[in-house]
Amino acid sequence: MTTAHEYAKANSQQFEAQLVDLLRIKSISTLPECKDDVQQAAEWVAADMRRIGLTTVEILPTGGHPVVYGEWLGAGEGAKTLLVYGHYDVQPAVKADGWDNEPFDPVIHDGKIWARGSSDDKGQMLAHLKATEALLANGGKLPINIKFLIEGEEEIGSKNLGKFVVENRDKLKADVCVISDSGMKTIDQPVIDYSTRGLMYLDFEVQGPKQDLHSGGYGGIVHNPAQAMAEILAQLHNPDGSVNVPGFYDDVLMMSAEERAELRKHAPPQATWEAATGVPQFWGEADYDLHERIGGRPTLEINGFASGFYGEGSKTVLPAKALAKISCRLVPNQDPARIFELVKAQLLKLTPPTVRSEVHLQASAFPAVMDTHSPAMTAASKAYEQGWGKSPIYERGGGTLPIIADFQRQLGNLPVILMGIGLVSDGAHGPNENFTLEMFHKGIDTAIYFYEELGK
Amino acid sequence: MTQAHDYVKTNFEQFKGQLFDLLRIPSISTSAEHAGDVQQAAKWLVADLERIGMHIVEIIPTGRHPIVYAEWTSAGADAKTILIYGHYDVQPALRSDGWLSEPFEPVERDGFIYARGSSDDKGQVFAHIKAVEALLANGGKAPVNIKFLIEGEEEIGSTHLAEFVASHTEKLAVDVCIISDSGMPTPDQPSIVYALRGLTTLEVEVFGPATDLHSGTFGGSVHNPVQALAEIIAQLHNPDGSVAVPGFYDDVIPLSDEERTELRKTGMTDEVWRQTTGAPKPWGEPGYVTHERTGARPTLEINGMAGGYFEPGFKTVLPAKAWAKISCRLVANQDPEVIGGLVRDYIMNISPATVRTEVLVVRGAPAAFVDIRTPEMKAAISAYEQGWGRKPVFMREGGSIPVVGDFQKELGAPVILMGFGLNDDGAHSPNEHFMVEMFRKGINTAIYFYEAIGAGELHYDNRS
Numbered sequence: 078m079t080t081a082h083e084y085a086k087a088n089s090q091q092f093e094a095q096l097v098d099l100l101r102i103k104s105i106s107t108l109p110e111c112k113d114d115v116q117q118a119a120e121w122v123a124a125d126m127r128r129i130g131l132t133t134v135e136i137l138p139t140g141g142h143p144v145v146y147g148e149w150l151g152a153g154e155g156a157k158t159l160l161v162y163g164h165y166d167v168q169p170a171v172k173a174d175g176w177d178n179e180p181f182d183p184v185i186h187d188g189k190i191w192a193r194g195s196s197d198d199k200g201q202m203l204a205h206l207k208a209t210e211a212l213l214a215n216g217g218k219l220p221i222n223i224k225f226l227i228e229g230e231e232e233i234g235s236k237n238l239g240k241f242v243v244e245n246r247d248k249l250k251a252d253v254c255v256i257s258d259s260g261m262k263t264i265d266q267p268v269i270d271y272s273t274r275g276l277m278y279l280d281f282e283v284q285g286p287k288q289d290l291h292s293g294g295y296g297g298i299v300h301n302p303a304q305a306m307a308e309i310l311a312q313l314h315n316p317d318g319s320v321n322v323p324g325f326y327d328d329v330l331m332m333s334a335e336e337r338a339e340l341r342k343h344a345p346p347q348a349t350w351e352a353a354t355g356v357p358q359f360w361g362e363a364d365y366d367l368h369e370r371i372g373g374r375p376t377l378e379i380n381g382f383a384s385g386f387y388g389e390g391s392k393t394v395l396p397a398k399a400l401a402k403i404s405c406r407l408v409p410n411q412d413p414a415r416i417f418e419l420v421k422a423q424l425l426k427l428t429p430p431t432v433r434s435e436v437h438l439q440a441s442a443f444p445a446v447m448d449t450h451s452p453a454m455t456a457a458s459k460a461y462e463q464g465w466g467k468s469p470i471y472e473r474g475g476g477t478l479p480i481i482a483d484f485q486r487q488l489g490n491l492p493v494i495l496m497g498i499g500l501v502s503d504g505a506h507g508p509n510e511n512f513t514l515e516m517f518h519k520g521i522d523t524a525i526y527f528y529e530e531l532g533k
Numbered sequence: 534m535t536q537a538h539d540y541v542k543t544n545f546e547q548f549k550g551q552l553f554d555l556l557r558i559p560s561i562s563t564s565a566e567h568a569g570d571v572q573q574a575a576k577w578l579v580a581d582l583e584r585i586g587m588h589i590v591e592i593i594p595t596g597r598h599p600i601v602y603a604e605w606t607s608a609g610a611d612a613k614t615i616l617i618y619g620h621y622d623v624q625p626a627l628r629s630d631g632w633l634s635e636p637f638e639p640v641e642r643d644g645f646i647y648a649r650g651s652s653d654d655k656g657q658v659f660a661h662i663k664a665v666e667a668l669l670a671n672g673g674k675a676p677v678n679i680k681f682l683i684e685g686e687e688e689i690g691s692t693h694l695a696e697f698v699a700s701h702t703e704k705l706a707v708d709v710c711i712i713s714d715s716g717m718p719t720p721d722q723p724s725i726v727y728a729l730r731g732l733t734t735l736e737v738e739v740f741g742p743a744t745d746l747h748s749g750t751f752g753g754s755v756h757n758p759v760q761a762l763a764e765i766i767a768q769l770h771n772p773d774g775s776v777a778v779p780g781f782y783d784d785v786i787p788l789s790d791e792e793r794t795e796l797r798k799t800g801m802t803d804e805v806w807r808q809t810t811g812a813p814k815p816w817g818e819p820g821y822v823t824h825e826r827t828g829a830r831p832t833l834e835i836n837g838m839a840g841g842y843f844e845p846g847f848k849t850v851l852p853a854k855a856w857a858k859i860s861c862r863l864v865a866n867q868d869p870e871v872i873g874g875l876v877r878d879y880i881m882n883i884s885p886a887t888v889r890t891e892v893l894v895v896r897g898a899p900a901a902f903v904d905i906r907t908p909e910m911k912a913a914i915s916a917y918e919q920g921w922g923r924k925p926v927f928m929r930e931g932g933s934i935p936v937v938g939d940f941q942k943e944l945g946a947p948v949i950l951m952g953f954g955l956n957d958d959g960a961h962s963p964n965e966h967f968m969v970e971m972f973r974k975g976i977n978t979a980i981y982f983y984e985a986i987g988a989g990e991l992h993y994d995n996r997s
Contacts, residue, residue, distance in 0.1 A: 287811025294960070297830055379759040391836065461708070
């Protein structure tokens, strides 16, 4: 226990109050009407960075929402430099989605803070700022140089960050990067994800008649685009749960028998998944275990669709068009651009001549794998041991962090550590997102230990 | 040309203005937030019916939207009595659906009145009210007793009407029922619909995970309910376009060769199909041509579906549920409850164990068939000949008017489907419109019809 840990303990309630403040800001990056809120969140983060004693703090414009950059280089040239990445933007949320409280009016109960972004990623990102604050407080010093790169477009595919990284290679130069934007299965067992999946997200539109028609007058003589859409979507998976897009698995790096055996050791029991999902029965590629399907295999998911009249009551309409949002989670070495072309070709091929269809790319990101034997990874493992009292296990993560591949490729194969301090049951992207306060405080302690280990 | 027709000529602009007033009321029966507007439309009609001289005018409450009832019986006990049915409720409409003008701010362009409800059915039922006004004006008399039954729930399946008709058979005792709520193929060729399709609607909900999940953290291990629903919907039709539900066609009466020949005379051409639908290529059940598919064959249609995130931008969510609204158009001899049950059982049967599916059969109405050889039909033919200068043709119509069957069964009276709309009026669609000339001719034809019924001496074709 150092002075920094004592400071964190003494200020824990204040840290929580600060997180509540940040969570009140509706920084939904995908919605144009929230643009000012996103900007406001950036300013909030910049102000906190200045307050805790970072020496250079900037809000840097991009083609979309700004990047917040802050640094403290007082450890000197001989010391290691850590790049902390996080994001202050959030997924959309409205109470009607099934929230018990207003998603942007945080409440604390049952040891958790309930709000959109509490876990993904405002809470996890803020843990690093608070760890840094604890070390710098009362004239203190960090054992390493630290740089913060906090973006506002992670939830919309980090559209402008790749370019930003390329243009700011020198500014972002570091020895190791840490990202806290993922979850553990249980509060007792820390986890380091050593791979993330890539992403390809597209809009698919099927058009039938030129306008909505009366289903009595025209039903039976026009191929209903809602039906045609369903018929196309139903062909995207084989009966065994695998993806029916020719070439989809061509570039997938197969997991070795050794890796599969290692992963199986720590695989969470099925009951954990049952509790987290509430599904009547699991589904997926038959040849792979649940944890492999999520981390080690690519997927094709329909994130949403809509057509015709779907509100209260009824309207006997034959809709003019149908829209679907489709995304693929990708694994090494799948290339999102190639996967887009393959899925697009399949969608167009499956479109019957009785309707028209269009495919538009929304976002893409490369998958990534991290070296589990790097010195940085060892430092992270030691930090968890001290913060959690338990060695972390290594897992493949199912989510996507577009920036990892950019860091690896643009910043000299920078080692990236995914030090997630959320829980998979936090409800990220869903209603009632929450962040366990114990995780928040343990996360701050673990970050302090991590910086100290790196400094040794 | 009678005095009543002169009155129509003199007052036509005023009639149009009144119709505009009625069209401004957004009486969308399916939407709870418009319940007040539906009520207001009912009150508007009551005021107009009182003004034109109907003796009894009532707003009769039902379980939801009220029925407007009115009568004028001074033609005497020996005269025939006509029941005029129509509806004052409309389908939903939003400018963003693709309207060129506000759906509840009527405008006249190029001889058409554009507004939701202009053709279906405010414009058509209003033509009858104005025809009666023309006859009663200036101390005039109608040659028949007249009863109006104008409901506010037609677009939601006439939920309470059947019960009302069954429990008011004396009040509604009439010699003939007339309904103007359908369309003709062209403005020059009047037509009388003699067959309507029935309707069964269903709601399907597919539930997957307990809440929306992160598609990264869980994708690949959970059967996505949007995908599962798509897989279910995709199994509702066979590759050839026919409905895949077992037993769906069992009770359908096949078309006779004679009827097919007769129908071919007025069938929709491929060119008209292309123009009105704008779809790239015809589709439908093999072995039948376009007008047979809409008029004589049952269908299963997805009216809408939704699930997950479908706003602009993107959200990498694995949705908790997806739902679809399905309706079947039925033909004579198909029982809406039987069909609803067959579709429900089939969907439950093909629903995979990885999701939970619920199916609700919402409502149904049987198909209707009208005898075309009655004396009342002869009166209608004669009215069209005078109003349009041309003999009407007989057609099957793809839409549904649930009350036809109820009138036939409960009142034992013949029903005449005297449509004043056009098939391409855009009923239920954006930019619904009603041709001004059809409104005018409709009023005149209604007057001729009342006169023809009043004149009597109409004989059943097959009566010796």
